[in-house]
Each structure stands twice: as C-alpha cells, then as structure tokens.
Amino acid sequence: MTGTKRTREGSGRVKLEAVASAANVSTATVSRVFNEPDKVSEAIRERVKEAARALNWIPNAAGRALASSRTHIAGAIIPTLDNEIFAHQIGGMQAVFSNAGFTLFLGCSNYDPLEGLRQAEAMLARGVEAIALVGENHPAELFAALKARDIPYVVTYSYSKLSEHPCIGFDNRAAFIRMTDHLLALGHRRFAGIFQPVANNDRVAARLAGVRDALAAADLAMADENLLVGPSTLEFGAESFSHLMTREREVRPTAIVCGNDNIALGALMAANALGLKAPTDFSITGFDDLAISSRFAPGLTTMKVDNQSIGTSAANQLLAVVTGRQAGPQSEEVAPVLQIRDSSGRWPQDRA
DSSP states (O other): OHHHHHHHHHHHHHHHHHHHHHHTSOHHHHHHHHHOGGGSOHHHHHHHHHHHHHTTOOOOHHHHHHHHSOOOEEEEEESOSSOHHHHHHHHHHHHHHHHTTOEEEEEEOTTOHHHHHHHHHHHHHTTOSEEEEESSOSOHHHHHHHHHTTOOEEEESOOOTTOSSOEEEOOHHHHHHHHHHHHHHTTOOOEEEEEOOOTTOHHHHHHHHHHHHHHHHTTOOOOGGGEEEOOSSHHHHHHHHHHHTTSOTTTSOSEEEESSHHHHHHHHHHHHHHTOOTTTTOEEEOSBOOTTTTTSSSOOBEEEOOHHHHHHHHHHHHHHHHTTSSSSOOOEEOOOEEEOOTTOOOOOGGGO
16 A cells, blocks of 8 residues: 555656656746746746646646645635626636636525525635625625635625725716716606616615615606516516506606616617617616627617726735735725717707
C-alpha cells in the first residue's frame, strides 16, 4: 500500500516536472500559475496552461486546497436563468475569476429565498472563498453564515447608500422615478404599470416605489386597477396590454410603465395585433435594454444597464478582499442610461 502511494506521488511529481519542462519554466512557476496566477505574467500563464493541456495534466484541486488553505472557488447566486441580463453579469464575473485562477460556482434561487439559502450553504460546504448575490432579499441566516465564516460577499443589481451590505449595481427606485418623469414631461397624466411580482424581489418593489413617488410629486396616482402584476413573460405583457386597452379611449391609460423589456415587448406585440401604435395611441417603456429592444418596431424606450460591468466589478471587489489587497468589498454605483426611442412620445393636451 505504501509502495502504491509513493508511485502515485512520484507519478504526480513527474507530470508536474514534465509540464515545467515543456513550458521551459520551473516547477515553482507551474505551481504559481495555478495557485497564485496574479504573480505570473500573462504570457507565462498561457505557456504553462498550454503545456498542461498538451500533456493532459490537471492540478489536484483538493491537494491545492490542503497545501494552501485556499480552494480558489467563488460562488454566485442569481434568481433565474431565463433572463439575459443575469447571463451578462455572470459572463463578466466568469472572465475575471477565470483569469485569476478561480472556478465560479453558479446557483439559481428561482426567486425563492430558501432555495437561495440552500444554494449558499452548499457552496459554503464546498469551501467557496467569496459569494455574489443578486439583490438583498435573502434570509438573515444567509448573511449571518457569511459573516460568521468571514466570507466576503457583494449584493449585485441593486444599490443603496443606506444598505448594510456592499452593493454593486444601481438605484432601482431612482431609475423608475427618472423614467416616470420622462413620461410626465411628455404630457401624460393617466398611467398604468405592468410589473413582475414584488414578492421576494426587492428590485421590483423599489421600481414600483419609484413610479408612485414620481406620480405623487406631480399630484397624480396610479389607480389600483391600472397596476397588473404577473410573470415576466411576453404573454403576460400582451395579455395585460389587451386588458388595459379594452376601456374607452377617454379613460384608458396613455402611458404604460413596464417592469422590464420582456413585458413591454409583449405589450407592443399585442398593440400590433389590435391595430394600435406607439406613440400615437399610447406610450410605453421597459427596462434593461435587451438586444432586441432597439431593433423592434417601434424602438422601445428603456434604460440600459451595463450588467457585464456589474459582474466585472463584483468579481474584482471580491478578489481584492480574498487576495488581501483590501479589507472588505466596496460599494459601487453603476448608473443606468435612459434610451429614448419611438415607443414614447408627447401626448396632446387636447386628448389628455
């Protein structure tokens, strides 16, 4: 048994030496490439990894963790896989973590806080060194577990100066105040909203608060029957729009604020089927600026969020803590940009 163990260990050393020889570097450099990649130039990293791939050599993750007390694993928990905005965010994180020699574990909560907690606990059990979480709507036990283990974390896709958590994202409430103000400036006074569910989603709650606050500042309010809440789907957007437009022209809303682009695009599809056109018959806005939003006819007025930048910043903040370059993650605000397109226009006062 001892002989077998020595043979395996010896074989491992030979393979490491073979990689070093093929890359024309020392064995210590090979080790640094996989354990401390930031201490090795990019050219040498690529040379060593190319040699490792050619020799079919993969470093033993468990051995690395035991030797260095490091796992080089980070985690990210997102609410859904059905939205491209989170794919962009994860793409930004993945690029940064991969370049630093980290593996990114991905979990999906499906907007269920308890499932998010289970995902986080599974990641902690596997030794993640840092975690990124979308939004603040997570059980207190999750944040307590991270703090108890001294695991750095950031909250993404949300930002508040009053938050107790390090945030990398944008102020959802402020964004929707700005969007509503845009429609108010165009002369609209009868508003409706089509939104995804508020339950377990602090971002949507903040967006709705922004709409209501902007309307209140203009001495207006959105009637309860004008707020439709349901799945973030094209179908729900279409059904909701059709429902709103069955009313007499004199009382139906002239401006519709949607919780995201997906819902707004569904509404525009329904408008085409009903023979209605924005902005002549109504104005509508979305949020996120999906790839199709500028190519749809009419082009959708929305807000562009640089989700890849959010992911990149989140990963950089977490790595700075993990590698000892700073004490804790710092909050960063990534401001969304209003994209004014043909789906919103001035509402004539004689038709208000």
